[in-house]
Amino acid sequence: MDGMAFAYLENRRRIFEHFSLEARPGEFVAILGPSGCGKSTLLNLLSGFLRPQAGHITIDGVPVVPEHPTLGYVFQSPNLFPWLNVLENVRFGLRMNRLGSPQEQRAVALHFLRLVGLEQQAEELPHRLSGGQRQRVALARSLALEPRLLLMDEPFAALDAMTRAALNDELLRIWSGLGQTVLFITHDIDEAIYLADRVLVLGLPPTGITAEVAIDLPRPRDQRGARANPLFVQLRERLSEEIAKVMTSNRRIT
Numbered sequence: 001m002d003g004m005a006f007a008y009l010e011n012r013r014r015i016f017e018h019f020s021l022e023a024r025p026g027e028f029v030a031i032l033g034p035s036g037c038g039k040s041t042l043l044n045l046l047s048g049f050l051r052p053q054a055g056h057i058t059i060d061g062v063p064v065v066p067e068h069p070t071l072g073y074v075f076q077s078p079n080l081f082p083w084l085n086v087l088e089n090v091r092f093g094l095r096m097n098r099l100g101s102p103q104e105q106r107a108v109a110l111h112f113l114r115l116v117g118l119e120q121q122a123e124e125l126p127h128r129l130s131g132g133q134r135q136r137v138a139l140a141r142s143l144a145l146e147p148r149l150l151l152m153d154e155p156f157a158a159l160d161a162m163t164r165a166a167l168n169d170e171l172l173r174i175w176s177g178l179g180q181t182v183l184f185i186t187h188d189i190d191e192a193i194y195l196a197d198r199v200l201v202l203g204l205p206p207t208g209i210t211a212e213v214a215i216d217l218p219r220p221r222d223q224r225g226a227r228a229n230p231l232f233v234q235l236r237e238r239l240s241e242e243i244a245k246v247m248t249s250n251r252r253i254t
């Protein structure tokens with residue numbers, strides 16, 4: 001997106017002005033920002049549910065529209081259909097988009113369930129799964145449509161620390177195999193550093209991006225190795241300072 005401007009017309013709240021953001025194909029970009037900085041608005045713009053008043057938002061040069069097939073979403077809440085089993089939940093998007101025969105759709109769904117380690121649970125209903133497993137199903141469901149851009153809005157925020165770490169590792173393993181572009185929104189500095197190639201800090205509206213930090217930690221990453229790397233500690237320090245600056249400017253405004 002380039003030179004994008006957006007304001008909520010109801011209350012004339014300007015959220016973005018001259019906002020630009022570009023991701024390289026296959027890049028993992030994390031966005032960090034305090035509550036109210038416009039992260040959800042940005043995702044709604046990126047997915048075409050909100051229209052900017054100026055500027056263009058494109059994926060591979062094509063303007064975005066809602067339900068763009070090249071976009072995948074994973075939200076904090078997995079939003080599975082409780083009456084469909086795990087396999088049918090993953091198959092759902094393929095069915096709606098009439099992609100392949102029912103047998104082919106089941107094979108694709110099973111492939112992605114295998115990728116997230118849940119092929120044994122294919123016949124289970126969602127309520128029999130743990131929170132982490134449900135989030136894995138949501139990830140498999142998004143991946144099954146083979147999106148070019150995966151939008152992830154605090155997908156692991158509701159999970160305990162150990163499950164979250166395990167899902168971060170799984171996400172990296174899957175991403176390194178499939179190579180989608182990922183835009184990952186989080187409040188967690190460590191999670192952003194661990195996952196991303198680049199971390200953007202979003203300031204309070206309508207400031208836009210206040211810092212952009214390249215994460216030059218080697219890949220593949222592992223939790224203990226990455227966190228013990230002195231560079232990780234430096235990056236955490238740097239990003240904490242940037243977030244503190246955003247918060248200070250907030251206090252000046254309020």
Ligand SMILES: Nc1ncnc2c1ncn2[C@@H]1O[C@H](COP(=O)(O)OP(=O)(O)OP(=O)(O)O)[C@@H](O)[C@H]1O
Nearest residue numbers: 008010011013015034035036037038039040041042
């Ligand atoms: N529908 C709306 N109409 C008017 N203002 C809105 C609307 N939705 C959000 N806002 C305002 O836009 C600003 C950004 O909101 P947004 O939800 O995008 O922030 P966020 O960074 O996702 O916050 P959080 O981390 O708390 O979810 C906030 O000041 C909010 O009050």
